[in-house]
Amino acid sequence: MNILEKSKIPLEILVATTNRTNLDFIYNMFKNNVLEDYYILIINQTTKEEVLISELPNVRVINSFERGLSKSRNLAIREAIGEICLLADDDVVYQRHFEKPILESFKNMPEAGIISFKTITTDGKRYSNYPNQKINLQKFYKKVLSIEISFKRDAIIKNKLFFNENFGLGSVFQDGENRLFFEDVFKTNQIKAYFSPEFIVIHEPLSSSDDVASDRFIFARSALNYKLHGNFAWLYVIRLIVSLVRKKLISFSEISSKFRVANQGIKTYKSMLHGK
Template identity: 75%
Template sequence: MNISEKTKIPLEILVATTNRTSLGFIYKMFKNNALEDYHILIINQTSKERLLHSETKNIRVINSFEKGLSRSRNLAIQNAFGDICLLADDDVVYLEHFEKPILESYNKLTDADIITFKTLTSVKKPYSNYPNQVTSLDRFYRKVLSIEISFKRESVLKNNLKFDELFGLGSVFQDGENRLFLNEVVKNKQIKAYFSPEYIVMHEPLSSSDDVASDRFIFARSALNYKLHGVFVWLYVFRLIASLLRKRLIKMNEVSSKIKVANQGIKTYKDLKHGK
């Protein structure tokens, strides 16, 4: 049965993209599956001159004139219909019948509000060093990719969970949105969150978050650590810089400039929070 004929939507994929005028990218994402079997909501951040339209019943499109990945995620959550939602980027490829381990995991973990899964790289290797069994997410959430996050829509809305719109690609701080979102999840004692060791999606081996020696990353990560740890932020800054030195990702003569970037990230976050 075509999913557009169903009155209940068990799973909806929430896709973030930018400046699209054609649905061609969706067919690439679902090349291992029958596209008509899935319900999809696309948030297309674009301009009024570059709109995306869908004539397909199971694919909805919202053209948004805002910027920022976190804003896209929040808009998708507010407009989703699915009982269970799966976050998606426009450069992933879903494994064949990827929905089965997702739905089966929620059937087994009956108290779960959020479940994250595994990503396979395009060279057929695990994206990360994943646990080999179902585990509470509080032991693993710092390494989770957004494309691995699924959730019960009603639970997220009920608990007013949102992505911090100051963080994420296209925002002031271009990293850290997943960490902050899941940090709120594991702090909330009303939410049950798990990791399930099932592959659902394929992605290139590197992501924007892997560029850990860049000014962009250090600027964002310093702001994130200030938000999380306040006056103890510099412990995390120095630990990050020491790690970069140890791994030879930066040189000693770059340390001073990296500390300045970190300080600017902290200052920018403070200014934004205090309305300066």
């Protein structure tokens, strides 16, 4: 299959990775499928001394010398050529024929601009407590993983929807980019977004967003809540820390230090907002 001979690419997988010099990881991602049957765009954040080269006609590579997951996602969106795109990380494995429920869902819901799907863990369990039927994504978006997100590229480009590059792994605030992306989607009121209850991808039981007791998460989540709610962010900070104590994820002796981390996250966001 030669990608240059195709005038229409129905589905393209947009893979974010770092410091890769060979394509071994891609073969693992598609070990349940035939790699040559899929169009793939890899954004490899690396250095000029160690770049990734693809000799596979269906796999394009862009070596980027920036840092940050959201910057990687945005570059992929701008450079994608597929009608429908699927976000991907380099540590996932796809279900056999995972493309079928994606393409069929967009066919059955032609008005949809975004559709999210389900992840199954490596121990055979559902990653989240997913709904059992197709629903409007606005009812579920806060729990959606980036690897579950598919979209019509033209709709995203037309509405100038990109990830906030201050949020996400490798950024100042290392969480919250998906939440902000969907908040922007719903604000436009131009894109219909849905959840469809089919498994498409396999992932470890935990992701970076599940480390809810870490300083990294609290720092980012506090900034996110300030961006969304202003000074009411402190109500969300209190609720988060109380929840962590109740679940015994932090001890009473850690409460004051977690509040300091939250305060620093909000202060950092404020200073960036005002250009200080």
